[in-house]
Amino acid sequence: MSDPRQGLTVTHRRYVPYGHAHYAGDLVDGAYVLAMFGDVATEVCIRTDGDEGLFASYSDVQFRAPVRAGDVLEATATVTRVGTRSRTLDFEARVVCRGRPDKGPSAAEALAEPIVVVTATGTVVVPPAGA
Template identity: 50%
Template sequence: MEVKLRVRMSNHDAHYGGNLVDGARILGLFGDAATELLIRHDGDEGLFRAYEKVDFLAPVYAGDFLEVETKIIKEGSTSRKMEFFCYKVIEAKPDIAPSACDVLKEKVLTTYAIGTCIVPKELQR
């Protein structure tokens, strides 16, 4: 089972100079994807416990469109281990015009992570 989200980063999401979006925003999107995946898989949001790995691989800027994917890679009786990917699929081009963008021919992996969520006691096997 897999969940995909697509979202555009806004000026509100930018945290650093040059309209750079901070990594915490991407982790928030991973949390949203995990929530949907757990609802679809277990019928409950569960509780995010920990990331065991997070790699920030390419910058994200206000105006970029992102695609977040997550899937369960290990299912235990009390937890779900998930793999997360964040890809840039459209890139803002503010140097050309404030609203200019390029649709990327190949999506760019910006962030990769592995994390674990806990299943509520009522649903544990």
Template identity: 50%
Template sequence: MAYEDWKNPPLLRVRISEADVHYAGGLVDGAKLMQFFGDVATELLIRNDGDEGLFRAYDMVEFLNPVHAGDYIEVYGKIVSVGRTSRKMIFEAFKVISPVEAGSSACDVLEHPVLVAKASGTCVVPFNKQRKKGD
């Protein structure tokens, strides 16, 4: 999906800190983005079922562009299919603000957000934990 196609889904906006850096050059580990996808999935399940549920599996994960300390990332998610206990979801993460140069406090809002990662996966909410029947 394009950045503009996400209309009012659960959103997580976060600034990547120096503590998140894992590799040389200030590069952030892709696992950090997957953590954000998990946070968005949790919110989706709470809104849909009234329970945090459990992440069962990712069936696709793509890391498309680098993320560095100082970048601001927006993460979006959406439930695309609902089974008796399973919830199929898609996620995308966009870089929306980036430092002018590494270590600088000067930043620019990106004119065109950059897709940095996308994923799809399945979460499960046990039937006896479902307190809501979808919104």
């Protein structure tokens, strides 16, 4: 029998401010997306177990495309396995809007096709039921 928590998906969106650019070309470090994954994992734990839980580990992280200041990122976590106290989550971060400085200093556009920038698999742990 499948656990009803399996398959739960939570999504957050966030604008990437220029203050987070650390590299030429307004590039943002990968840790920014991993922090978003932590936030979305916290909401998953709250929804599934009524507790913020703790992030235990990543078993895989793939940086697939650059993140730039001015992007709007969408981070999604999906519960793929439910253990006694652990939950395995698949993560995906996508750029859904991107700045277009070639068209003007504040120009931007919503992308017709989001750009997958980071994928990951991680494990969170929650307190025992009833604790």
